[in-house]
Amino acid sequence: xxxxxxxxxxxxxxxxxxxxxxxxxxxxxxLLLWYVLTSATGIIDRNRFPSPAQFLAALQQIISTGYAGGxxxxxxxxxxxxxxxxxxxxxxxxxxxxFAMGYDRRIEAFFNxxxxxxxxxxxxxxxxxxxxxxxxxxxxxIMVIFVSAFVPSVINTFTGVRNVDRTLIEAARVHxxxxxxxxxxxxxxxALPMIFTGLRLSLQASxxxxxxxxxxxxxxxxxxxxxxxxxxxNTAMILVAMVVIAIAGALTTQLLALVxxxxxxxxxx
Amino acid sequence: xxxxxxxxxxxxxxxGGTPFTAIGGIDFYVNDKEFISVVGPSGCGKTTLMRxxxxxxxxxxxxxKVAGNTVxxxxxxxxxxxxxxxxxxxxxxxxxxxxxxxxxGATKAERDEAVAYYLKLMKMEGTENSYPHQLSGGMQQxxxxxxxxxxxxxxxxxxxxxxALDAQTRTxxxxxxxxxxxxxxxxxLFITHSVEEAVYLADRxxxxxxxxxxxxxxxxxxxxxxxxxxxxxxIDDVMEMESFTHLRGQVxxxxxxxxxxxx
Numbered sequence: 001x002x003x004x005x006x007x008x009x010x011x012x013x014x015x016x017x018x019x020x021x022x023x024x025x026x027x028x029x030x031l032l033l034w035y036v037l038t039s040a041t042g043i044i045d046r047n048r049f050p051s052p053a054q055f056l057a058a059l060q061q062i063i064s065t066g067y068a069g070g071x072x073x074x075x076x077x078x079x080x081x082x083x084x085x086x087x088x089x090x091x092x093x094x095x096x097x098x099f100a101m102g103y104d105r106r107i108e109a110f111f112n113x114x115x116x117x118x119x120x121x122x123x124x125x126x127x128x129x130x131x132x133x134x135x136x137x138x139x140x141x142i143m144v145i146f147v148s149a150f151v152p153s154v155i156n157t158f159t160g161v162r163n164v165d166r167t168l169i170e171a172a173r174v175h176x177x178x179x180x181x182x183x184x185x186x187x188x189x190x191a192l193p194m195i196f197t198g199l200r201l202s203l204q205a206s207x208x209x210x211x212x213x214x215x216x217x218x219x220x221x222x223x224x225x226x227x228x229x230x231x232x233x234n235t236a237m238i239l240v241a242m243v244v245i246a247i248a249g250a251l252t253t254q255l256l257a258l259v260x261x262x263x264x265x266x267x268x269x
Numbered sequence: 270x271x272x273x274x275x276x277x278x279x280x281x282x283x284x285g286g287t288p289f290t291a292i293g294g295i296d297f298y299v300n301d302k303e304f305i306s307v308v309g310p311s312g313c314g315k316t317t318l319m320r321x322x323x324x325x326x327x328x329x330x331x332x333x334k335v336a337g338n339t340v341x342x343x344x345x346x347x348x349x350x351x352x353x354x355x356x357x358x359x360x361x362x363x364x365x366x367x368x369x370x371x372x373x374g375a376t377k378a379e380r381d382e383a384v385a386y387y388l389k390l391m392k393m394e395g396t397e398n399s400y401p402h403q404l405s406g407g408m409q410q411x412x413x414x415x416x417x418x419x420x421x422x423x424x425x426x427x428x429x430x431x432x433a434l435d436a437q438t439r440t441x442x443x444x445x446x447x448x449x450x451x452x453x454x455x456x457x458l459f460i461t462h463s464v465e466e467a468v469y470l471a472d473r474x475x476x477x478x479x480x481x482x483x484x485x486x487x488x489x490x491x492x493x494x495x496x497x498x499x500x501x502x503x504i505d506d507v508m509e510m511e512s513f514t515h516l517r518g519q520v521x522x523x524x525x526x527x528x529x530x531x532x
Contacts, residue, residue, distance in 0.1 A: 171355035174323050175420060176345030176372030185368075189359040266359040266400050 050236035058236035067237060068228035070220050076244060079210060079222040082138060083252065086145025087206040091199055093146075094153030098198070101154070102161025103187065115154070123148030123205065124212050136217040141210060148209040152201035160194025161187055193267075196260045203256055207249045222248070270336055271346070271423025271456045273299040273322060277331035280317050280482075291317045293481025294331070301423075304450060304457045306467035306474045308520065310528040314482025315460045319426050322458060323349050335424055345369055348417035352429040354409045356401040362388075362412050363397040369420035387415035390452075391445065407438035411445070418449070424456045432462060443469060444504045451500065464524065465508060468517050469499075476523045486523050490516060 031052070037044045038051035046054065062072045070078070101108040126147045134140035164187050172186045214223020222245050229237035280292040291314040299305050307315045320326040321333050324343040333340045335347060348369065356365050366387060367380040375383070388394050391411040401409050410430060417425055431439045443466055450457065450470075461467050467474045472491035475484055494500065497512040507513050 165355075167351055167353060167355045168357060170323075170325055170343070171349070171351060171357075172368070173343040174325070174345070174347065174349040174426075175369030175416065177368070178372070181372070185360075186357070189357070264359075 046235075047233070048235065050239055054236040055239055058234065058240045062225070062237065062240060068220075068225045072240075072244065075220060075222050075225050076248060078220045079214070079245075080248060080252075082141050082145065082221065083203075083206045083210050083248075085138075086142045086210070087149050087203055089142065090146045090149035090206070091153045091202055094150045094202070095157045095195060095198070098154040098157025098195075099161050099187075099191070102158040102164075102191070103183070108158070115151075119151060123151075123209050127213055127216050130213070131217060136219065141213045141218070144213045145206045145209050148205040149202035152205060153195075153198040156198025156201065157191065157195045160191030160198075163194070164190045192264055196256075196264070199256060199260075200253065203252060204249075207245070207252075211245060270301050272301045272336065273297075273424060273456060273458065274334040274337075275318075275331070276334065278318075278321065278328045278333055279330035280314065280321065280326065281329040290481035292321075292328075293483050295482075295484055297475070297484055299456060299458065302454045302456055304459065304470060304472045306459045306461055306471035307477060308461060308464060308467045308474060308524060309477030309482070309485070310479055310524070312482075313477040313479035313527070315477055316428055317482070318477075319349075319428055319458055319460050322424065323347055323426050325349075345372055345420045346422050347424045347426060348420055348422040350410070350413050350417050350425065350427040350430045352432045354401070354406075354413045354433070356409055356413055356416070358401050361398050361400060362393075362404070365401065365412055366415045366419050368416055373420060383419045384415075387419065390449070391415065405438075406434050407442060410434065410442065414446070414449070418453060418455075422455065424458070427457065427459045429460055429462060431466065439466075440504055446470060447500065447504075464517055464520050468513065468520060469504065469507060474516075474520055476520060476527070478527045485527060488516060488520055488523075 035052050038046060038049060039053060050058070058067075059072075061067060062075070064071070066072075066074070068075070097111065101111055123144060126144050130140040130143045134143060168186050168190060169182065172182055177185065210221075211223040211226070214221040215227045218224040218227075222241050225241040226238060229235075229241060275295045275297040278292055278295045279290065282289045282291055295318065307318065309315050317326060321328055322335065322340060324340045324347065340347070357368065360368065363380075363384050366384050367375070370380050370383060384397055388397060393408060393411060396404065396408070401412065404412070410433075414430070431442050434442060447470060459467070459470060468488075468490055472489075472494075474488040474490060476486045476488065477483065478485035493512045493516060497510060499507045499510070499513070502510075508517075
């Protein structure tokens, strides 16, 4: 009788730690290169790009005394709050709508024309309208994030549900499953990988849009830090804001990936 | 009592605007607890025939009746075993086997008992918490068969269930199915490409023809099996018996005539 295939542990194994080592080596090289090109040799003009020392000074400044109207923690929390709220509202509406459109062609036929009209509009083009409607408030930014994060979650959920394995649906039906069990035990789990792809794209879109919206007009937030630092021609502070945005974006993406692994546990076992 | 009655069953598909007759008027009767194998050249509509019993397709004309009732949709009294197993990848072996039982409102104790029974029968103890992708193809198909048996259906429909398995596993599964069918007799409609498999398993073999799909001939197997006592011999020995090779040859000749256009 055929036995089970090799365990997943053996298939993953060592290469991951080696990849991590190479990754650290790359980062170390880049940091070293940065130091050599700026502080050590001065090949790059420090007015164009800060040295590591300038970067650390700017970082310390924004952490302790603050910059552009708030400390680093305040600025970051403001941006995180906007991204999280906009993203959650977008997926709370987008995923169920995409699901309904994938499940029922009548619902698709009803909503599709609206999508065809709205999709070609770049999300950032909504910023002026959002500001006119809601002012330079949190609400206007959440609205723009909503618009940008909404579309990928709808489209990917729709695709995931529409492409559910027909044989599995039939297998469920011939074993007595009604509509409710079909949705929760076949459509949803089969579509989950695609739904999470949509969520990832939505989260990325949320960050992109947030920074753009804060650049245009905000009283607090990492985008605000960027725009003030740009007016001050403070390249060190620009770099600090960019790095913090990158880290915050990466952390939220990792959090989402963690949720995904929890939810789709059966795939990784 | 779960007999199947085909009454003038016709199925016409729309193939890009032009109608295509997959099944052209089939009248046939399957007795309660009878094992029927269906063989035929590809395109003869044997899968369509099975899907109409399952309620996954509706006849264009005529009726399929199971236990006297016209089939109007899928139902747990007519379980299907699919060629590609069709197990739910996100469910454990336990949850796959008991999927249909839960539709019928089985208690936890009943489900535990059924899983223990089928895993023991198939020598798969200890796999209840495994996921399908952790099992071999043969084991996956055993789970799929258990899932169908577990809801206690009057009719079992099998669409080339061993078609995706390697030859060795296939032989083992054929023997196991015979064993299972003896402890747990059901009305079975078994679709296959393999003449050996059809003759070995069935009480009667239907040879279908195509253009349009129809019943070409029905070969009786049950009588010879009883007489020569196939069930008490291993499958390899049976396949070398003269009674077996004779019936196999008979089915082969009919099939070859039907496939004439292909050669």
